[in-house]
Amino acid sequence: MIRAHTTPQVRAAEADLLARLPEGALMQRAATGLGYAVLDLLGAAYGRRVLLLVGSGDNGGDALYAGALLARRGAQVEAWLLSSSAHEGGVAALRAAGGRIGAVRPAEFDVVVDGIVGIGGRGRLRPGAVAALEAVAGVPVVAVDTPSGVDVDTGEVDGPHVTADVTVTFGTHKTCHLVDPAAQACGAVHLVDIGLDLPEAPVEALQAADVAALVPRPHLDDHKYTRGVVGVRAGSAAYPGAALLSVAGAACGLAGMVRYDGDPAALDLVRAAHPEVVGPGRVQAWVVGSGSDTGAEDAVHRSVADGVPLVVDADALAFAALARGRPAVLTPHAGELARMLDVDRAEVEARWLEHARLAARRYDAVVLLKGRHTVVARPDGRVRVTTTGTPWLATAGAGDVLGGLIGSLLAAGLDPFAAASVGSWLHGAAATLASRHGPIVASDVAAAVPALVATLPTP
Numbered sequence: 001m002i003r004a005h006t007t008p009q010v011r012a013a014e015a016d017l018l019a020r021l022p023e024g025a026l027m028q029r030a031a032t033g034l035g036y037a038v039l040d041l042l043g044a045a046y047g048r049r050v051l052l053l054v055g056s057g058d059n060g061g062d063a064l065y066a067g068a069l070l071a072r073r074g075a076q077v078e079a080w081l082l083s084s085s086a087h088e089g090g091v092a093a094l095r096a097a098g099g100r101i102g103a104v105r106p107a108e109f110d111v112v113v114d115g116i117v118g119i120g121g122r123g124r125l126r127p128g129a130v131a132a133l134e135a136v137a138g139v140p141v142v143a144v145d146t147p148s149g150v151d152v153d154t155g156e157v158d159g160p161h162v163t164a165d166v167t168v169t170f171g172t173h174k175t176c177h178l179v180d181p182a183a184q185a186c187g188a189v190h191l192v193d194i195g196l197d198l199p200e201a202p203v204e205a206l207q208a209a210d211v212a213a214l215v216p217r218p219h220l221d222d223h224k225y226t227r228g229v230v231g232v233r234a235g236s237a238a239y240p241g242a243a244l245l246s247v248a249g250a251a252c253g254l255a256g257m258v259r260y261d262g263d264p265a266a267l268d269l270v271r272a273a274h275p276e277v278v279g280p281g282r283v284q285a286w287v288v289g290s291g292s293d294t295g296a297e298d299a300v301h302r303s304v305a306d307g308v309p310l311v312v313d314a315d316a317l318a319f320a321a322l323a324r325g326r327p328a329v330l331t332p333h334a335g336e337l338a339r340m341l342d343v344d345r346a347e348v349e350a351r352w353l354e355h356a357r358l359a360a361r362r363y364d365a366v367v368l369l370k371g372r373h374t375v376v377a378r379p380d381g382r383v384r385v386t387t388t389g390t391p392w393l394a395t396a397g398a399g400d401v402l403g404g405l406i407g408s409l410l411a412a413g414l415d416p417f418a419a420a421s422v423g424s425w426l427h428g429a430a431a432t433l434a435s436r437h438g439p440i441v442a443s444d445v446a447a448a449v450p451a452l453v454a455t456l457p458t459p
């Protein structure tokens, strides 16, 4: 599991550890990890030219000590101090190692180390920092802890910021490493363990081993009913494809049986494509909404009346309030969530985390806000971010497959938060598997899920 802690949590853990360690030891751990990460990127130190952008705080201190490490290995290191003060010990260490402070000709560097601000940054970057970033545009950047200029604890971006190739962070991930748009500015994130003892994290990202432990697997004595039956109420005469793709997601084999109880106009098509799908009857979870046209309200009503968990998608989201307080997963994209909250789409896209949490609280249900890094929020504010996927997944019908897949996980007994986060992880990873860097369509994603599940480590 990748865990992202808040700045106050990191500060508290840091204070705890600082009290037990000799002075400067923590920063040395951080700077050593940073120095080696820069070395990795450069391939070698000797003769390489490194520019440190240094702010007034400990983030700049990390950059200076890492610069000293690189200078001792033969790199030409220069520090550009952006504030009237800089970490004194770091400045002395860089000087002692042969690094230079001052007069900088930015175009000549192999790498820039962004030590402008880390978790102590507040508000927009100052003009001096912005000018420095403009001067080094085009040079690869390693960000220290966080890309300067992004909001560490929300993942929001308001104004100029560093766009890093690599971000080296310390002790734990922060929200900005997972949540867009800030996550897009991080590049590859490298975590250096500095020994912090941290509490439960409010934001996390499942990894393959976590999904392997959560994904439902049949027991020796299971039969199709004990593995769970998922029902699909999606598609219509106008949108039969939505029925097919929702059923394709539900029929990836993670539940024991799939029932189709949507518009009869789509039934023949569903049966022809998925002969294993049966008609209406008892289910352990419903998938409602995609392409159901004018039947969406009735479908949500009937599904809620059944008392089983449900996925509410697409057209049915207009009636999501009917599912309030139920074990439900609502699966809007940014435009749909904007309508659910009566705000502009741009506001949702600027503040993903805030809006996913707000909707989860307001609708008292798990909300899965679809995006490059999908955000899954519980009413109590806990969040999982999906980091699997490929840009090729932006294709029609992919959301229908996701809804069906999550429904099958609900039917198999996962709680809504687990079903949504595991379903979203599988959906993204299956897309990557199917795509192999090339184009895919939604049905390819569903078709890749069984092979993907087979590759998961056995818990």
Ligand SMILES: NC(=O)C1=CN([C@@H]2O[C@H](COP(=O)(O)OP(=O)(O)OC[C@H]3O[C@@H](n4cnc5c(N)ncnc54)[C@H](OP(=O)(O)O)[C@@H]3O)[C@@H](O)[C@H]2O)[C@@H](O)CC1
Residues within 6 Å of the ligand: 010, 011, 014, 026, 027, 030, 031, 055, 056, 057, 058, 059, 060, 062, 083, 116, 117, 118, 119, 120, 121, 122, 123, 124, 125, 126, 129, 144, 145, 146, 170, 171, 194, 196
């Ligand atoms: N926590 C840990 O476990 C460990 C933490 N470590 C490291 O410490 C870092 C945190 O250091 P920190 O607390 O000194 O704050 P930091 O981010 O350097 O910046 C603060 C200063 O920047 C300024 N400033 C503020 N906003 C600004 C803006 N928008 N634009 C421009 N300038 C701005 C402001 O100074 P001012 O100019 O106002 O005097 C403020 O005082 C952390 O990210 C990690 O790298 C590791 O070494 C070891 C383990």
Ligand SMILES: [K+]
Residues within 6 Å of the ligand: 059, 114, 115, 116, 117, 118, 143, 144, 145, 146, 147, 148
């Ligand atoms: K930084």
